[in-house]
Each structure stands twice: as structure tokens, then as C-alpha cells.
Amino acid sequence: MIVSVSIDEEGQVALTSAIVRPSVEAWAALPRRAHVRREGTFAWLIGVLTTAGAFIVDRGWETLDDPAWAGAYRAIDMFGMASILLALSFSVVGFLLRRYALVAAPLVLLAAAIPHTLDGYASAVVWWLGAAAAALWAVSAAARPWHQLRAVCRLAQASLTGRTTAVGPNAVRAGNRALRRGLLRLPLFLAAACGGWALAFGVLPTELGHTYEELGEASSSSFFAAAGTAASIVAIAEAVSQVWRTYAYGRVGRSLVWEIPSGRGVASWCPYARNDAGQVPMEAAEAPGCNCLAEFRRAFPDGENDLMWNEGVPAADYCPIHGLDRINELTPTEFTALAEETWLWDAGSDLPEPADPDARRLLLYGLAGHTFAGIPVRKHGGRIDADFPGVTPVREADPAIFGPWWDKPLRPEAGAQDIIDLRPAGYTGSAFRYRHGRAWFETAPPFAARPEP
Numbered sequence: 001m002i003v004s005v006s007i008d009e010e011g012q013v014a015l016t017s018a019i020v021r022p023s024v025e026a027w028a029a030l031p032r033r034a035h036v037r038r039e040g041t042f043a044w045l046i047g048v049l050t051t052a053g054a055f056i057v058d059r060g061w062e063t064l065d066d067p068a069w070a071g072a073y074r075a076i077d078m079f080g081m082a083s084i085l086l087a088l089s090f091s092v093v094g095f096l097l098r099r100y101a102l103v104a105a106p107l108v109l110l111a112a113a114i115p116h117t118l119d120g121y122a123s124a125v126v127w128w129l130g131a132a133a134a135a136l137w138a139v140s141a142a143a144r145p146w147h148q149l150r151a152v153c154r155l156a157q158a159s160l161t162g163r164t165t166a167v168g169p170n171a172v173r174a175g176n177r178a179l180r181r182g183l184l185r186l187p188l189f190l191a192a193a194c195g196g197w198a199l200a201f202g203v204l205p206t207e208l209g210h211t212y213e214e215l216g217e218a219s220s221s222s223f224f225a226a227a228g229t230a231a232s233i234v235a236i237a238e239a240v241s242q243v244w245r246t247y248a249y250g251r252v253g254r255s256l257v258w259e260i261p262s263g264r265g266v267a268s269w270c271p272y273a274r275n276d277a278g279q280v281p282m283e284a285a286e287a288p289g290c291n292c293l294a295e296f297r298r299a300f301p302d303g304e305n306d307l308m309w310n311e312g313v314p315a316a317d318y319c320p321i322h323g324l325d326r327i328n329e330l331t332p333t334e335f336t337a338l339a340e341e342t343w344l345w346d347a348g349s350d351l352p353e354p355a356d357p358d359a360r361r362l363l364l365y366g367l368a369g370h371t372f373a374g375i376p377v378r379k380h381g382g383r384i385d386a387d388f389p390g391v392t393p394v395r396e397a398d399p400a401i402f403g404p405w406w407d408k409p410l411r412p413e414a415g416a417q418d419i420i421d422l423r424p425a426g427y428t429g430s431a432f433r434y435r436h437g438r439a440w441f442e443t444a445p446p447f448a449a450r451p452e453p
């Protein structure tokens with residue numbers, strides 16, 4: 001997997017990446033994402049049980065009405081009270097942290113174990129046991145992404161096609177941008193941590209040596225210390241996650257372009273998978289006899305700026321080549337042979353989907369497993385590139401649950417001319433032709449249900 005860097009004619013840095021094309025079976029066998037939510041929830045439960053256990057061992061109910069500290073306020077009181085505050089907050093909202101809870105749970109419990117040990121509490125042993133259990137759980141959970149990254153590396157090695165392609169600047173920028181976004185959060189958390197600790201140690205000298213009554217039955221330094229510890233822990237969790245993403249992306253992502261089968265898998269849902277239905281590709285629109293471009297300019301005199309010259313124009317209803325009459329005059333055999341043409345289909349319709357998952361491949365740049373599922377790219381001239389630099393990475397999702405958040409339009413109920421079954425030609429459904437509109441594709445029931453393979 002050799003990466004070479006070159007400067008293209010526009011002076012932009014272009015990478016040359018190897019193309020990998022896994023088989024449908026090998027792609028389906030790649031380990032799926034572990035249950036992140038379940039892992040985080042279990043870490044949170046360890047925190048809750050440890051906090052409850054410590055309360056029982058210290059017989060906390062007997063001292064509920066006692067002052068929060070006895071005698072003069074000491075620095076260890078600040079750490080002890082901050083750790084209790086933190087453990088209680090984690091017990092209440094820790095499940096919201098999801099995978100961060102894996103890193104946060106052992107640190108929260110460790111932050112309680114140290115002051116409780118130094119101050120001779122009976123609960124110290126409970127805090128230590130809880131911290132150890134949470135740490136073990138975090139290590140066992142961390143092994144999974146590690147195995148998955150190795151599986152992705154092995155699959156890449158086994159699926160090398162020997163072909164290479166230039167990767168355009170939008171794709172490179174989109175990859176770096178996705179990584180950088182996480183790196184920007186880190187200084188924010190660090191600043192919050194520093195602010196919390198600065199306030200805690202700034203207030204501490206004014207509170208040291210005072211009794212509970214003298215300080216008005218509250219200590220500000222312990223609140224600030226709790227906030228500082230919480231922000232430090234989140235910063236550590238964020239750093240761990242960023243280091244891992246950067247490592248995985250550098251190890252396998254940056255140098256490869258994947259041709260992956262459509263359907264479920266590590267990268268199954270593409271927010272920017274574009275539907276070109278109803279469009280005429282620019283080369284076809286510039287051919288003699290087609291008036292789609294002229295129609296577009298007539299209808300939108302100021303629309304020239306909206307035209308993407310590497311994409312297409314909307315097909316015109318009266319174009320002799322791409323118009324409605326042309327579509328409806330095709331015999332079913334002719335129509336089926338042209339089924340891949342985008343101009344046959346209404347802009348609200350899906351394009352016909354091949355029944356064989358091997359037939360249509362999605363192009364991804366930078367796939368590094370679950371931690372970074374890659375940037376969706378397409379062929380642009382002689383290279384592959386993302387549509388724009390802000391494209392977000394794809395993510396693993398069950399399309400049945402997380403599919404597009406908008407409701408798909410339904411095909412019109414009236415005005416149908418005929419139905420052409422495209423299944424014998426290898427698609428998942430039928431075409432509905434309309435007397436006064438473009439055709440609609442509808443997936444047939446056996447495919448529409450999409451049972452888990």
C-alpha cells in the first residue's frame with residue numbers, strides 16, 4: 001500500500017491510492033460494530049454499583065445530617081468531596097456518555113479511591129475494586145476495535161486489485177477535516193479542566209482551616225475541583241478516541257480507495273449518496289438533437305451558475321431524445337436495456353437497484369473500520385473525488401432503522417401507462433411508466449423486506 005503524492009495541473013495536491021475490491025462474502029464477514037451503547041451502559045453500571053457499595057460500607061445513612069467535614073477544612077476534604085460529587089453525577093448522567101463512559105468510569109472511581117484511602121475510609125477498598133473492574137471492562141472493550149482494524153487490514157491486503165487511482169483534493173480535505181473536528185474539541189475540554197482547577201486552587205487558601213459553620217455550610221473549592229476533574233476526564237476520553245482514530249486512519253485509511261458492495265455492512269449508509277434520477281449527463285446533453293440544455297437555459301435564464309458542468313441537467317419533457325414521448329414509445333425490451341439511464345426516471349423516484357449486491361459498488365476513500373468508515377467518493381474525470389470538501393464520513397447503520405430521515409415520495413396513483421417487470425433483467429423491482437411523466441421504480445416485496453442475511 002504505497003502512497004504517492006503529486007501536484008496536479010491546478011496546483012492541488014493529489015494522492016495516488018491503491019484500489020481494493022472485497023468480495024461480497026468477505027465484506028459481509030467483516031466484524032460489525034460492537035454494541036457501543038451496551039458497553040458504555042455496563043461501564044456506567046459499574047460506577048453506580050461501586051458508589052452504592054461505598055455508601056453502604058461507610059454506613060452513609062448515619063452521617064447524612066452531619067456536617068460535610070468535621071473541624072478545620074483540609075485540602076484532602078476538597079478532593080474527597082469533589083470525588084463524591086463526581087461519582088454521584090456520573091451515577092445520574094453517566095449513561096449519556098455512551099462510549100466515553102468506558103474511559104470515564106475507571107477514572108471517576110480512581111478519583112474517589114485515592115482521597116478515601118488517604119483519609120482512612122472503610123469504603124476505600126470498594127472504590128479500588130470498582131476502579132479495577134471498570135478498567136478491566138474498558139481494556140476488554142478496547143480489544144474489539146483492535147481486532148476489527150486488523151481484520152480491515154487483512155481484507156485490504158487480500159482484496160488489492162493492482163489498480164490505482166488519483167484521489168482528488170476534496171476527498172483528502174474531507175478526510176482531514178473529519179479528523180480535525182475531533183482535535184478541536186480536545187483544547188476546549190482542556191481549557192475547561194484548567195479553568196476548573198485554577199478556580200479550585202484559587203479559592204482553596206481562603207477556605208483552608210475554616211469549620212463547616214464558618215464557611216456557611218458549603219465549600220466552593222470542592223465544587224470547582226469536581227468540575228475540573230470532570231473536564232479532565234472527558235479530555236482524556238476524547239484524547240484516547242482521537243489518538244485511536246488518527247492511528248487507524250494513518251495505518252489503513254489514507255492509502256486506499258474501496259469499492260464496496262451495496263447493502264448492510266461497516267459502511268452501509270451514505271448521507272450523500274446522490275440520486276441523479278431525472279438528469280441527463282452533460283456529455284449526452286451536449287450531443288446533437290438534445291434540447292435539454294437549451295430548455296434549461298430558457299426556463300432558468302439566470303441558472304447558468306447552478307449548472308455543475310461535471311454532473312448534468314434536468315431532462316426536458318419535450319426533448320426528442322430524453323422527453324416523455326421518447327420514454328413511453330420504448331418497447332419494454334428497449335426500456336429494460338436502458339434501465340440504468342437516469343433520464344428515464346422521475347426526480348422523486350429511486351434508480352433501479354440491482355438484485356446482485358456485486359453489481360453496484362459504492363466508492364469509499366479512507367475506510368479504517370468502525371472508527372472511521374470513510375468518505376463517499378465518485379469518479380470525476382480521471383480521478384475519484386468527493387463532491388465537496390465538507391462531505392462527512394459514512395457510518396455504519398442499519399438502513400431499515402436509520403435510513404434517510406426524510407420520507408420518500410410515493411409514485412403517483414393515477415396516470416400509469418404500463419408496468420415493466422425489471423426483475424428478469426437483474427433488478428429488485430418494476431418500472432411504472434406514466435402517460436404524462438417519467439417512470440418510477442418500485443422495489444418488489446421480496447427485496448423490499450431485506451431480511452438479515
Ligand SMILES: [Zn+2]
Pocket residue numbers: 280285289290291292293315316319320321322323
Ligand atoms: Zn435531451
